[in-house]
Amino acid sequence: MKKRFPSWILGLVGILLLILVPVLYFMPRAQSKNDPAAYLPEKLVHVDHADIIKGELKTGQDVTRACLECHEDAATKVMATTHWTWESKPFDVPWRDEDVTIGKANQINNFCIGTQGNENKCMSCHAGYGWEEGRETQQANPENVDCLACHADPATYGKGVFGNPAEGIDLLAAARSVKAPTRENCGKCHFDGGGGNGVKHGDLDESLYFPSTELDIHMGGENDMLCTDCHWTEDHQVLGRMLADNYTIDPQEQVSCEQCHVNQKHEDERINTHLTSVACQTCHIPAIALEDPTKVTWDWSQAGQEGREDDHFTYLKIKGEFVYDKNFAPTYLWFNGNNEYRYLLGDPIGKDGITYINKPAGSIDDSTAKIFPFKLHVAEQPYDVKNNYLLQPITSGKDGFWTTFDWDSAFELAQDKTGLEYSGEYGFTTTYMYWPTTHMVQSADKALQCESCHGENGRMDWEALGYSGDPIEWGGR
Numbered sequence: 001m002k003k004r005f006p007s008w009i010l011g012l013v014g015i016l017l018l019i020l021v022p023v024l025y026f027m028p029r030a031q032s033k034n035d036p037a038a039y040l041p042e043k044l045v046h047v048d049h050a051d052i053i054k055g056e057l058k059t060g061q062d063v064t065r066a067c068l069e070c071h072e073d074a075a076t077k078v079m080a081t082t083h084w085t086w087e088s089k090p091f092d093v094p095w096r097d098e099d100v101t102i103g104k105a106n107q108i109n110n111f112c113i114g115t116q117g118n119e120n121k122c123m124s125c126h127a128g129y130g131w132e133e134g135r136e137t138q139q140a141n142p143e144n145v146d147c148l149a150c151h152a153d154p155a156t157y158g159k160g161v162f163g164n165p166a167e168g169i170d171l172l173a174a175a176r177s178v179k180a181p182t183r184e185n186c187g188k189c190h191f192d193g194g195g196g197n198g199v200k201h202g203d204l205d206e207s208l209y210f211p212s213t214e215l216d217i218h219m220g221g222e223n224d225m226l227c228t229d230c231h232w233t234e235d236h237q238v239l240g241r242m243l244a245d246n247y248t249i250d251p252q253e254q255v256s257c258e259q260c261h262v263n264q265k266h267e268d269e270r271i272n273t274h275l276t277s278v279a280c281q282t283c284h285i286p287a288i289a290l291e292d293p294t295k296v297t298w299d300w301s302q303a304g305q306e307g308r309e310d311d312h313f314t315y316l317k318i319k320g321e322f323v324y325d326k327n328f329a330p331t332y333l334w335f336n337g338n339n340e341y342r343y344l345l346g347d348p349i350g351k352d353g354i355t356y357i358n359k360p361a362g363s364i365d366d367s368t369a370k371i372f373p374f375k376l377h378v379a380e381q382p383y384d385v386k387n388n389y390l391l392q393p394i395t396s397g398k399d400g401f402w403t404t405f406d407w408d409s410a411f412e413l414a415q416d417k418t419g420l421e422y423s424g425e426y427g428f429t430t431t432y433m434y435w436p437t438t439h440m441v442q443s444a445d446k447a448l449q450c451e452s453c454h455g456e457n458g459r460m461d462w463e464a465l466g467y468s469g470d471p472i473e474w475g476g477r
Contacts, residue, residue, distance in 0.1 A: 036260035040229050043180065050176045057171040060129040060164055061143040066175060068142070075142035077236040082245070083127045084145070086115070091247040095347070102342055103245045105135070110357050110379035110431040111194040111298065112319075114392040116417045117410075121396050123163035125189035131162040138163075153177035154184045183219065184209055186227040194295070195319070196312065202294040202330075202375035203285065203439040215290055217443045230255050243436055244358050248338040255438070257281075270450075277477045279370040282332065283448040284441050288375055293324035299380040301428040304405035318395070318402040320380075329459050330373030330437050334362035334466070345418060348388045349429050355383075355390065357433040364466030364477055371465065373437040381431055382407065386423035390431070 052070075057063050068075060078084050087103035104122070108114045115122040123131040130137075130144045138144055148157045148165070157174040160166035165174075191197060191206050198205030213221035218230070232239040232255075240255040257280040265272050274283075288294065293313070303320035310316050313324045340361040349355040362369030382391045393410035394400045394417065401410035411422040453460045454472045468474040 034262075034264065036262075036264070039260040039262065040225075041232055046179050049178050053172065053175045055172075057175060060146055060148070060171070063171050063175050064129075064143045064145055064147055067147045074147070074236070075145040078127065078145045079139075079142065081236055081238065082241070083236075083238065085139070086126065086245075088241075088246050093247055093342075093344070096344065100247075100344055102247060102344070107245075107345060108343060108357065108390050108392055109194075109244065110377060110381055110433045111200055111295075112395070113300070113381060114418075117392050117394045117400070117414055118396040120161040124159040124161065125193065126163045129162075129164050132164075147178070148174050149188075150181045150185050151178040152185075153179070154182075154188060158188075181226070181228060183227055198289060198292045198294040200295075200377075201435050201437075201439075202288040203435075203437045205289070205292040205294065207291040208439065213443070214446075216440050218441055219439075230259065232259070243339060243360065244342075244433065246339065247342050251337060254337055277370055279335070279372045281436075281438055281441070282371050282373050284444075285373055285437050285439075286329070286442060286446070286448050286452065287327050288330055288373070288437050288440060289326040289328065290440055291326070293326040294375065295322055295377065296325050296375075297321075297323040297378045299428075300382060301380045303401075304407075317405075331376045331434070332371050332460060332465065333360050333374055333434070334364060334366060334369040335360045335372035335374075335436070336362040336366055336369040343390070343431075345392075346389050346420060349383050349390060353430060355429055355431045357431050359432075360434050360436075371460075375435040375437055377433045377435065379431045379433070380428045382411070382426050383429045384411075384420075384423050385425040385427050387421065389420065390429075391420065391422065391426060392418050 053066055055066070057066065064075065082088065082103065085103065086105035087101045090099035090101050092099050104115050106116070112118060112122070119131050127146050127149045128138060128144045129146055130141065146159070146163065148171075149159060152174040156177045157169060158166040165171060187204075187206065187209055190201075191204050191208065192199070193204075194200035207215060208219055211220040213223070217223065218225045228238075230239075239253065241249045241253050243249070261280075298319070299321040301320065302315070304317060308315055308317065313322060315321050338361040339358050341356055341359040343355060343357045360372070360374065362372075382393065383389060384391050391411050392414050393407065394413040395402050395410065397403070399409065399413055401407065404410070407426055408422075408424070411426060414420070415422055448459075452458060454470055458470070460470075462468075462470050462474075467476045471477070
C-alpha cells in the first residue's frame, strides 16, 4: 500500500510560493553590463537636515561653520576644485616662456569679456562668499565656501553681489533644505552663464530643468538623469573640464559617452565604421538651442548709445547688439579633447582680423580626433590699438562702464586688476569662441541619417574638414 503525500506539505509549498513570488518579482535585478544604466553611480540616501541645523544663522559664513561641524573636510576639498579657484592648473604653452593658468578668474572671454571687470555680479555664480574682501583674502578662508550654492533647495536660496547670500534669504531654512545637487542647483549657474538663460553654451539652458525626452533623452522623461549621473563626483571633484578654461585636458578628467555605453555597437555595421572618426554627439545632437534661443553674436562696439530701446534679445545699452538663434545645426570641427590655442591676457590679436579666444585641437591627420559639434560665438570686443591686445574693461560698480559709458575710464580703471597697460587708444576686433556641444542628446530615431551628411545638401563642409570631397565618394578617414 502506497503512502499518501502529506497534504500539509502541499499547503506549506503553496504558502511559500505566495511569499516568494512577489519578493522575487520586486527584487532588484542584476543589470547586464551591456545596459548603460548599470554604470550609473549609486546615489546615497539623503539625510534630512530639518532637525539637525539649529540656531541663528546671520551670514553665509555662519552656515558654513555649521556644516563643518559634521563635514570637517568638506571646505578643504571644495577649495581644491576649479569650482572654487576658477583657475586651471599651470600649463606649459608654446607661446609663453612661463607656465600659465586659465580660468574665469584671470582670462578673457568673448561674452561678458571677463569676471575681473564685474566681480560683484559674476561672483553670484561662484561657490563662495566674500569677494568684496579681494580675491586673495576670499580664496584663503574656508568659511567663505558656500555649501548652499550646490546643496540648498533653489526655492529657498539665491546668491547676490560678491557671491554673498541675496538680501532677504532665510539662511536657517536654506540650510535645513540641503540635499544632493539637482539639475536646478547646477543650472542656476551653468544654464544662465554669460549673462542670462542660454547665452553661453547653446546646449545648456533653462529648458533642461524639466525636459521632455524629445529635448534630451537622458534628462527627460522617466530617465530623469541628474548632472552628477554623468559628471561623476568624488571628494567634491566633479568629472569634466571646461574646454574654454583649459589648454589640455587629461582624458581621465573628461566626461564621455563610453562611461556608460561600454563596448556598445550599432546594429548597422555601416554606422560602426564611423566610430573612429565621428563623435557620438555629432549624430545624436543634430541641433542646438532646441527650445530656448542662444546668443550667437555680441557686438560691444554698439554699447552706450543714447535713444535706443533696450531689448534682451537684440540690444542693451550696457552691452551692445546681439543676435540669438535656436534649433540650428552646430559647427563641425576635428577635435581631440584639447585646445590648439587659448587666448591669454596680453596675447596679440589675430593678424587675419579674427582673434581666437580658443581653438579646438584636431585635424583629419590626427588619429585621436573625431568630427565634433560646437557652438561658435562671434563677438566684436575692445582691444588696445597701440599694444595690440584685447582689453578688459571694468563694467560694473560706481565708476564702471555701465555707469559712465566711458570706455577710456573703464580701461584705465582695469589696469590694476588685469595688469595690462592701457595706451589710451582703443578699437574693436572680431573674436571667435567655441563651445563643445554635449547636451540635448537625441534618441537613435532622431539622430542624423546618412543623407544628413552625405546627401546633395548635406551639412558637412568636407573640404574644410580636410577631405577631397564627400568621403562616401572620395574615400578618407
